[in-house]
Amino acid sequence: MTRREGLLDGTLILLAMLAVWQALYQYAGSAALTPPWATARYAVELLGTPTFWGHATQTLSAFAWSVAISAVLGIALGLWFGAFRFAGDVAEPMLASLYTIPKVTLYPVMLLLFGLGPSAKIAFGVIHGMIPVVLFTLGAVKNIRPVLLRAARSLRLSPMQTARFVLVPAVLPEIASGLRVGFSLCLLGVLIGEMFASQRGIGFLIINGINSHNVKLTTAVTLIVIVFAVGANSALLALDRRLHHRG
Amino acid sequence: MTETAAHAVLRGVTRVYPGTSQVHALGPIDLDIAKGEFFSVVGPSGCGKSTLLDVLAGLNPPTAGTIAFEGEPVAGSVPDGVGVVFQEDASFPWLTVRDNVAFGLRRLGMDAAEVTRRVDYAVGFMGLADFAGAYPAQLSGGMRQRVCIARTLVLQPRLILLDEPFGALDQQTRLLMGDELLRLWRETGATVLLITHALDEAAMLSDRVGVMSSRPGRFIDLVETGWPRDRDSRIVSDAAFGAITARLWSSLRTESMKAIGRG
Amino acid sequence: MTRSTRIVCTRWGVSLGLILLLEAACRSGVVPTLAVLPPSEMFAAMLELLSTEEVLANVAATFSTVAVAFLAAVLIGFAAGVALHGLPRFRRAIDPLLASYYSVPIFVFYPLLVALFGLSALPLIAIGFLAALPAMLIATLLGLDRVPPVLRRVARMHRLGSARTAALVILPAALPNLFQGIKLSLAYAFIGVIAGEFILSGGGLGYAIAYAYESFDNRTMYGLMLFVLLSAVISNTLLSTWESRLQRRRWRA
Structure with missing residues (x-):
């Protein structure tokens, strides 16, 4: 497929989605959502207001903290579990099963432990985002080809050189994939946190819009969240693919 | 020639x-x-x-x-x-050696006794008799290729x-x-x-x-x-x-x- | 003792140890009992709650919602996966959407779903369905991608028609991925429905937990929470056991 065809297909998909949106609006009416063009205009308008940015800053800072903590803790734990095979084999299914539980039920516990401030949101983001980082890192270390380490030994690399020139480049692509998944889940965690028992943030804006039947606000904020999530995810995905091709 | x-x-x-x-x-x-x-x-x-x-x-x-x-x-x-044996491992991992070999015959709707007779022969011929109940993943590459040859052979091409x-x-x-x-x-x-x-x-x-x-x-x-x-x-x-x-x-x-x- | 039994024993030991540690931390006051209930009391609370009509009704409501969402997601996800696999150009075009799907919290669509389906069980079913659908769809695509081409050629050598090729060769070859998809779909449907109930709806286990939190009824909250977590872990473990029993011989290298 040529680049032009790809661009054409992408445009067609986008147009089809907008058409579905418009059709849903026609069917469900303004009590459910606002039409694409009006929503986009209102979203742009919102982006110019300090109130919106007040909420957005709250969300973004909680999100940034939870991504940072998930990344550091997740990579550290993953490397540890990967290096100590037995610990890794014990932990892996436990982590996988933590990944599949409805974590939202744990949110009240976060609130009871951390209070109603941003720390509960950050902690909740971390319990969503950290597990995939651990699992991907663990897998990367576990599946490193032994011949690479033997090659490093035959080239008489020091442990530091081995880490710098062999281990890190070998596990980097998988860790990048883990971080991408973790990134999405942190955002999910923080937004869910804000939707429940919170007075600040993007999640609160959405839930407040729902509860006060402010359809215009809900639809516009949802659009902003989707554009942000899809945009960030696509950028990370492109980076991810580049690392994997190289690796 | x-x-x-x-x-x-x-x-x-x-x-x-x-x-x-x-x-x-x-x-x-x-x-x-x-x-x-x-x-x-x-x-x-x-x-x-x-x-x-x-x-x-x-x-x-x-x-x-x-x-x-x-x-x-x-x-x-x-x-x-015409029977074909491929370069790659083409054994079916979800079937035992015996069922792999019987695959083609069962599709032809041959009666069970005849299938058993022919499969036993082909399995024995390829030296797989001791592994008839094993799955391909339990066999070496050479054994798996024998399974594929037996699966073709049994059709008497x-x-x-x-x-x-x-x-x-x-x-x-x-x-x-x-x-x-x-x-x-x-x-x-x-x-x-x-x-x-x-x-x-x-x-x-x-x-x-x-x-x-x-x-x-x-x-x-x-x-x-x-x-x-x-x-x-x-x-x-x-x-x-x-x-x-x-x-x-x-x-x-x-x-x-x-x-x-x-x- | 083989390595794998040692691993399983250690896993149980670690889990038990963590539970006992939490118990000790709560009993000694290191963790305030107002914040976290000792595990033994959580368990007692769960058993008490499960004998009340009201909780059982919530359990039935949530489980049936999850079941419908899960079944629909598996069937439709599988069908959509097969269709999409046959349309490579369309697939490439919507690939970025699939890759970004789980970065969007789907229950932001809840108000829209209520407007579409009315205030019934349907919006929640739709949330669970939308959470689970892509998992099954992606697993189906992956499974079909990974069928070794040589197996399709074997099918042609045996002169199988397309229906028999699908049933006897493609499906069994894709089964490990399909099973993975089924497992993830159940987990995601459960997560979606509970989250939807928790944040937005007025019924079910998720709502009951949120309600207990808001009315400072920690005992009920922890009892229900333990039940939900145990349900998820147990159903996932059961499916995994079934899966490994199906796969054991195939992948014992």
């Missing part, structure tokens, strides 16, 4: 891969394979050996030319009486096409598998076409070896080995074996250099 009528006949067979790049992969090829003959094809990598097998098996149609098997034209589907079946095996295993292939060929009386990249394998097993050029693959030499029908891997110590291998290599050397870009 025996004097019986040709079992498979290829006339002007050409294959061009469709699409924007239009790769001319094969031909034109003219070839008669006699009934009961063991014919091998050697050639540089990427010369269209496997394409030739696909076309002869009816897995892919030729772009031009005709193929006949037992006097009937081959077009678009695998004719009855009159023409067996093998696409580098021992390519992934070590040299000792290959020699022994070669012996089994010769035994199979003698006992079934089938015609065999073997695609291989190993010159010694071709020289040891075949009545006749076709040497192919680099792409588009054509036959540039046909070598008759003159081996007795009753032969085995011990002929590698025969002086004629060295001479045949040397001739194959001298025909092939320039072509192989083209294939690795030194032509």
Whole structure:
């Protein structure tokens, strides 16, 4: 497929989605959502207001903290579990099963432990985002080809050189994939946190819009969240693919 | 070469891969394979050996030319009486050895007792009797390839096409598998076409070896080995074996250099 | 003792140890009992709650919602995966959407779903369905991608028609991925429905937990929470056991 065809297909998909949106609006009416063009205009308008940015800053800072903590803790734990095979084999299914539980039920516990401030949101983001980082890192270390380490030994690399020139480049692509998944889940965690028992943030804006039947606000904020999530995810995905091709 | 009528006949067979790049992969090829003959094809990598097998098996149609098997034209589907053994591990991982071998017969709606009899024979013939209840994942690569050969053999094909079946095996295993292939060929009386990249394998097993050029693959030499029908891997110590291998290599050397870009 | 039994024993030991540690931390006051209930009391609370009509009704409501969402997601996800696999150009075009799907919290669509389906069980089913659908779809695509091409050629050598090729060769070859998809779909449907109930709806286990939190009824909250987590872990473990029993021989290398 040529680049032009790809661009054409992408445009067609986008147009089809907008058409579905418009059709849903026609069917469900303004009590459910606002039409694409009006929503986009209102979203742009919102982006110019300090109130919106007040909420957005709250969300973004909680999100940034939870991504940072998930990344550091997740990579550290993953490397540890990967290096100590037995610990890794014990932990892996436990982590996988933590990944599949409805974590939202744990949110009240976060609130009871951390209070109603941003720390509960950050902690909740971390319990969503950290597990995939651990699992991907663990897998990367576990599946490193032994011949690479033997090659490093035959080239008489020091442990530091081995880490710098062999281990890190070998596990980097998988860790990048883990971080991408973790990134999405942190955002999910923080937004869910804000939707429940919170007075600040993007999640609160959405839930407040729902509860006060402010359809215009809900639809516009949802659009902003989707554009942000899809945009960030696509950028990370492109980076991810580049690392994997190289690796 | 025996004097019986040709079992498979290829006339002007050409294959061009469709699409924007239009790769001319094969031909034109003219070839008669006699009934009961063991014919091998050697050639540089990427010369269209496997394409030739696909076309002869009816897995892919030729772009031009005709193929006949037992006097009937081959077009678009695998004719009855033709069995193929592939290069890759093609055993079904979800079936036991026994069920893998029985796969084709069950599809034919044969009665259970006859299936059991034939499967037992094929499993025993390929030395798999002790592993009949095992799954492919429990077997070595060589054993899995035996499963695939047994699965084809059980259908009692009159023409067996093998696409580098021992390519992934070590040299000792290959020699022994070669012996089994010769035994199979003698006992079934089938015609065999073997695609291989190993010159010694071709020289040891075949009545006749076709040497192919680099792409588009054509036959540039046909070598008759003159081996007795009753032969085995011990002929590698025969002086004629060295001479045949040397001739194959001298025909092939320039072509192989083209294939690795030194032509 | 083999390595794998040692691993399993250690896993149980670690889990038990963590539970006992939490118990000790709560009993000794290191963790305030107002914040976290000792595990023994959580368990007692769960058993008490499960004998009340009201909780059982919530359990039935949530489980049936999850079941409908899960089944629909598996069937439709599989069908959509098969269709999409046959349309490579369309697939490439919507690939970025699939890759970004789980980065969007789907229950932001809840108000829209209520407007579409009315205030019934349907919006929640739709949330669970939308959460689970892509998992099954992606697993189906992956499974079909990973069928070795040589197996399709074997099918042609045996002169199987397309229906028999699908049933006897493609489906068994893709089964490990399909099973993975089924497992993930159940987990995601459960997560979606509970989250939807928790944040937005007025019924079911998720709502009951949120309600208990808001009315400072920690005992009920922890009892229900333990039940939800145990349900998820147990159903996932059961499916995994079934899966490994199906796969054991195939992948014992």
